[in-house]
Amino acid sequence: MRTLVIDTATRACSVALFDDDHVVAAAHEVIGRGHAERLLPLIATLPSNGKAxxxxxxxxxxSFTGIRVGVAAAKALGLAWHVEVHGYGCLALVAAMGRSQLTEPAPIDVVMTGGHGEYFFEAFDAQGHSCAPARSVLPSDLLNLSTATVVAGDIDPQSTDRHWxxxxxxxxxxxxxxxxxxLAATPIYGRAPDAKPAPLSK
Structure with missing residues (x-):
């Protein structure tokens, strides 16, 4: 089975085409912003335009915008190709990437950039199972939440007793x-939206 994987939830933008477990082709760019402009051109570089x-x-x-861009593109392609569209968790992927770099299984805490000075946090046990749903936390809360000696993500814990x-x-x-x-192909934002609805006029 061929699978097209789309990832635009962070400042990275990446796509990959799989044939079962084998990577046929892939592209990864750290762009910060502009996922809407880069995603489709990246997919177009894949064999058969990524058709899967x-x-x-x-x-x-x-990222609110990045997640929306990725989910919308995935659903549009699924509709055009008449194929199913599914989701996967951002922090779960980072934890899995971290585990692949370890010489032996170990718990991993994932810490990623959130918004408004907060971080997305999720702890995973040595087998890769989530210990609790991802949450948005203040930097000061990490001292109590993060206990694993291995931390993966884009936030440096700045601690000498951690392997980052x-x-x-x-x-x-x-x-x-x-x-x-x-997972369902439905955005998981992890925190309240930045924009708030305007109060109703009386």
């Missing part, structure tokens, strides 16, 4: 999550 039997997309938590793996999601590593139950 299913589409997997990073549903977050992460500087990682951003990369679609080519989705294979590490292939055995996991897929």
């Amino acid at each position: 039997d299913q589409v997997m997309v990073n549903v977050g938590p992460g 793996l500087d990682l951003l999601p990369d679609a080519r590593h989705w294979v590490h999550l292939r055995a996991n139950l897929p």
Whole structure:
């Protein structure tokens, strides 16, 4: 089965085309912003324009705009190709990428840039199972939440007793999550939206 994987939930933008567990082709760029402009050109570089039997997309938590871009593109391609579209978790992928770099299994805490000075945090045990749902936390809360000696993500814990793996999601590593139950292709923002609705006029 061919799978197109789309990942735009962070400042990285990546795509990968799999044939079962084998990566046929992939592209990864750290762009910060502009996922809407870069995503389709990256997909177009893949064989057969990335056409696949299913589409997997990073549903977050992460960038509001990036997640929306990725999910919308995945659903549009799924509709055009008449294939199913599923999601996977941003922090789960980073944890899996971290585990692949370890010489032996160990718990991993994932810490990623959130918004308004907060971080996205999720702890995973040595087998890769989430200990609790991802949440948005203040930097001061990490001292109580993060206990693993291995930390993965784009936030340096600045602690001498931690081993930090500087990682951003990369679609080519989705294979590490292939055995996991897929998520719905619905955004998981992890925190309240920046924009608030205007109060109703009386």
